[in-house]
Amino acid sequence: MRNSSLALLAAGAAIAIAASTAQAADLPSRYSPAPAYNAxxxxxxxxxxxxxxxxYGWSTGTSRYYDPAFGVPGRGKGGFVGGAQAGYNYQMGMFVLGAETDIQYAAVGNKGSSYGSTYYPGNSDGYFGTIRARAGVAFDRALVFGTAGFAYGDIGGNKALDTELGFHRENSNNWGWTVGGGVEYAITNQFTAKVEGLYVNLDTKDNYALADRVNIRRDTEFGVVRAGVNYKFN
Structure with missing residues (x-):
């Protein structure tokens, strides 16, 4: 009899535990599920x-004023370069293709030289612009690129004045090409910073006045190293 009572008590306890477990399973969990990973x-x-x-830009060509009687050449120089640029990029996987145009002030003309105080003065002020294709490889926020295209400008140093001979030549626009490369990094999703170098080669001309008395030759070639900041329109 006693064994039967113990068996009944044990069975009742088991039924109660099972019922409470089932009710607990139906209740909402007090802990929120782990959030899904969002990359x-x-x-x-x-x-x-x-x-x-x-x-900074520096002349790499021969820009000189030469008088056979005096043999006085001009001298190329280096100086400040600055301006603005705009462009468009299109990314395909790691590869980035684009186009860019810029306009620059450039003090990389001819210092000139003098005979007395007025012979062949130079003019260092000028400008140039480019329209270029860009192609590069992106490593997430870093872009390594090359660039090449069309260049134009009026680089200083193309003016000559000999008060005795009465010769004067004005500056003029020239056309040519450019090639270079650089690195750009996206600081934020809107702002990027870049460092690049360009080699620019504009037209080469010879000018003569009074037969062969004055020969003015200019090879407008120069290098540029510059840093820039871009705003990207999303």
């Missing part, structure tokens, strides 16, 4: 951009 959006170089730049 940060990958940066893209695609889109329009515009910005400003500044740097």
């Amino acid at each position: 940060l959006p990958t940066f893209t170089w695609s889109g329009f951009y515009a910005g400003v730049n500044a740097g």
Whole structure:
């Protein structure tokens, strides 16, 4: 009899535990489920951009004023370069293709030389611009690129004045080409910073006055190293 009572008690306890477990399973959990992992959006170089730049340029060509009687050449110089640029990039996987145009002030003309105080003065002020294709490889927010295209400008040093001979030549626009490359990094999704170098080669001309008395030759070639900041329009 006693064994039967113990068996009944044990069975009742088991039934009660099972019932309470089932009720607990039906209740909402007090803990929230772990949130799903959301990866940060990958940066893209695609889109329009515009910005400003500044740097240094130096003459690499022969820009000289030569008088056979005096043999006085001009001298190329280096100086400040600065301006603005705008362009568009399109990214395909790791590869980025684009186009860019810029306009620059450039103090990389001819220092000139003198015979007395007035012979063959130089003029260092000028400007140039480019319209270029860009192609590069993106490593997330870093872009390594090359660039090449069309160049134009009026680089200082193309003016000559001999008060005795009465010869005067004004500056003029020239056309040519450019090639270069650089590195750009996206600081934020809107702002990027870049460092680049360009070699610019404009038209070469010879000018003569009074037969062969004055020969003015200019090879307008120069290098540029500049840093810039761009704003990317999303």
